[in-house]
Amino acid sequence: MDGGAAAVFAGRLHPNSAARHLLLRPSHGGVVKLLPRFFTGKSLYSQHHLQLQKQSHFAYFSTYHKNNVNSVPLSSPASNVAPVLADIDWDNIGFGLTPTDYMYIMKCSQGEKFSKGELQRFGNIELSPSAGVLNYGQGLFEGLKAYRKKDGKILLFRPEENALRLRMGAERMCMPSPTVEQFVEAVKLSVVANEKWIPPPGKGSLYIRPLLMGSGAVLGLAPAPEYTFLIFVSPVGNYFREGLAPINLIVETEMHRATPGGTGGVKTIGNYAAVLKAQSAAKAKGYSDVLYLDSVHKKYLEEVSSCNVFVVKGNLISTPAIQGTILPGITRKSILDVACSQGFQVEERLVTVDELLDADEVFCTGTAVVVSPVGSITYLNKRVSYGREGVGRVSQQLYTALTSLQMGIAEDKMGWIMEIN
The missing domain is CATH 3.20.10.10 (D-amino Acid Aminotransferase, subunit A, domain 2)
Structure with a gap:
């Protein structure tokens, strides 16, 4: 994990999270950070190891689950086994934040390119009080959804359009941005890792929130020296309480x-x-x-x-x-x-x-x-x-x-x- 803006997971894990046992690990700056037990100095899942073009997301996570007892179980849509769903009231989820299991984080420095993203346990993130996003509002976000079909397949709607819009906004805000391919891959990873939070068909969707922010410390008005691309997700129902009503x-x-x-x-x-x-x-x-x-x-x-x-x-x-x-x-x-x-x-x-x-x-x-x-x-x-x-x-x-x-x-x-x- 990176130092300055790595995730701090204390106190924010959902009670239904698969791994509740945590280990203490010091960061580069001496701050103690809480990590899931199966973190052993390496990221949970990294882009370098996944090779998503050569295997399906399910195949990878199924293999991971067999070797890691604390991972989130995922069900194959091709099997006759019903998918594992989170234990929440799907009929009354509304449009609000429900903490899920994982979030995706990728970093780069100003003038460089994003690479080596990873999934981490959902939780608070650590930022310098002088972070560009906090002091000068150097930040963008996107929003898209994943849907569950009756046959178990998970669908995304035009994620490449969100990636292109993020890149356009990043240029206006003097920020580096992930490539379209990196963006879409990160979205897929985030959805598969949180599959149990995707509502049943007709009950809502999994809202996906990508963030791009100046996470590096800066005092004078200038682009931040470091940037973080982050994705978290939450199951949602209707945005307006009226639903499809005027x-x-x-x-x-x-x-x-x-x-x-x-x-x-x-x-x-x-x-x-x-x-x-x-x-x-x-x-x-x-x-x-x-x-x-x-x-x-x-x-x-x-x-x-x-x-x-x-x-x-x-x-x-x-x-x-x-x-x-x-x-x-x-x-x-x-x-x-x-x-x-x-x-x-x-x-x-x-x-x-x-x-x-x-x-x-x-x-x-x-x-x-x-x-x-x-x-x-x-x-x-x-x-x-x-x-x-x-x-x-x-x-x-x-x-x-x-x-x-x-x-x-x-x-x-x-x-x-x-x-x-």
Whole structure:
């Protein structure tokens, strides 16, 4: 394990974790770190040893399990044995953090390339108080999901798109980033190692959170000298407590999520802290979330706090164009393609708030929500409702089409689904 920012696992392991017995081991800086018993000075699983192109993930972990009594048992989807699942209430998991078994960590120095990642027990990480991510917000994150099919296969939805978006954001934030291949491999490893936390079919998904951060110590304003790429996962249900039910939005006219020339078009951590004040005020008034306008003209739609927005008028589906202040959502991109394939006319352009108020239907998209129909919009104290506050026809149609693809129910004619086992 690396020194400065290695994981500290004390007190954070889930009670269902496979290995509860820990050993003390000093780090390079003299800090005592808690490691699982089967850590013997080497990483649990490393990219160097896995040779994933030559063997399946299951084959590797099955072999590992036979030789390590403390490893997490995994079941082969080809067998008649039901997969081992964590002992939690799958019907009521909600969208919140459930600590799982493993997280993935990979490091590199400024000017170098990432290599030699490893899985470690999920737990706290150690950072210098002067870490770049803590002092100057030099950090990015991604979000994607894994689904369990009825036949036991595990599916990922377009993970290479997340990898490409992370690389784009890293360039904007002056950070090195994993290659697409490294990113996808790390995601696969993280999912397989935490397979028992993937919800049963129809009960939710395994949310995957990759992080890229300046973990090295820096005092003056400058890129950090060291970077950490980390992935943790958590089983989740619906993002909005309403599920696939209409949400109620309020249009924010004073505060803005992003400005031209800023970082609104990349998934940097600072974008999300900036929306908390308006979002908290909106929720206190009974709204589900906030819809932001552009900061220059204050009349063009941008996005909801963590979702892209779509406006439906007849057979036309319009969404704000990507011009540097709107995050290029992967679900957004997918919905545009799905809508085209189903005969809708699709436009990416400037969309005014007046068009929003005159729409037949409005919906939001995002990794967490997939598709979320909007029941009402409140703008300058005027409330406009859509479809008698039921789930709109277009929202339902696109939600069903996309989730059927993601969960392996419908044939993947788009080539978007990646099977892990």
